[in-house]
Amino acid sequence: MSATDLTLYELAGANPNLRFSPHCWKVLMALAHKGLAAERVPLRFADKDKIAFSGQSLVPVLVDRKETVSDSWRIALHLEDRFPALPSLFGDRGAIPVARFVNSWADTVLLPAVARVILIDVYNCFDADDRSYFRSSREKRFGMPLEAVVADQPGRLIDLRKALLPVRQVLTKQAFIGGEAPTYADYCVFGMFMWARGCSTIEVLEVDDPIAVWRERLLDAFGGMARSAPSVQCPGA
């Protein structure tokens, strides 16, 4: 399948190489899992009008020939249905509903817990226009200034590591959340780590955390696709 059949609109930082959206990373891993290439289009918050055709204003947006799909979960289901002969994102169809729980947990528990550690770093990745939008939207969401959200960073890091307990417990029993091989359930959680890696120099995991071993495996997956992605530490050309 040629790259031009699929187009993925992704959030980017002031440096357009920096693609750190956790939801976009779920989709990037899903595409790699299926062995699919996509044309990747960087988007700033200020460029929202460029995805107005999708009928909403959030990335990721996938355009598959004439079909437009937004929302990372719906994109994953779309890829699974459209490319049934390629490696399944879920292992079995019966695993899809439970993977949705993992996705919901990642979005409602893990994402805010990571945000409380790295929110200022995320902010600093944007250009002036996007910083202004990000500050006002996120300060509304958290009900306080960005600086106050991350004020007690060491304490928030402890909270984050505590919030990861169910993942940690599972990964002491099996190599991946999806079992012996990674599935979309893994990518839902991994996306949050790629967000932190993309924006921040803070190491969110302790070195002996079983989750760190799992994260290494996923950084290495698909020819090291995630590991070689530009980040604030290695912004690339």
Added chain:
Amino acid sequence: MSATDLTLYELAGANPNLRFSPHCWKVLMALAHKGLAAERVPLRFADKDKIAFSGQSLVPVLVDRKETVSDSWRIALHLEDRFPALPSLFGDRGAIPVARFVNSWADTVLLPAVARVILIDVYNCFDADDRSYFRSSREKRFGMPLEAVVADQPGRLIDLRKALLPVRQVLTKQAFIGGEAPTYADYCVFGMFMWARGCSTIEVLEVDDPIAVWRERLLDAFGGMARSAPSVQCPGA
């Protein structure tokens, strides 16, 4: 299959009809799902020596002919493997690893959140000997007196309802965590509600919570097995 082939050792209160252990409820629902009957043996903490044959001291313990299985998760896997022709507990084999995540989340997040609301009610269900064991073991676990754990019950109830967000989000999209029909992933969460129902008169959910609708469905499942179970409100004969 006759009831005498399977024996389930369950935690019981001072009233031996009261079987409220969340982990035992996972197994009771799993047995009902498979259409299996078991001889149910009530056990107080003080009776631990009666399950010494299992090589450990925790219920549930399932004895299946000459085989002894402890730990609710391992019992579920045992039932699935032993009775492959009966309705699957997981839908597909590929859903098992992800169901383990739901189980870990239920045990490490939901259980303590429910405990912070009902711990005194649980305590009150035991006889004098078991109260003494329960108080010392749980006060050690929580690092404070039982009374302090539940001191701000309205606040802890808000925390619990907040902790349930990923379940709530999933249940606005699908009837069960397992999809269109309940699977063991549902029972892992439902067990916590049966714990609260068994021990306490506190309603842990708001009336318009989608989780309350799901809970009703599971109370009605298998001929209303869970609904008709004795509780502090209806302790039975």
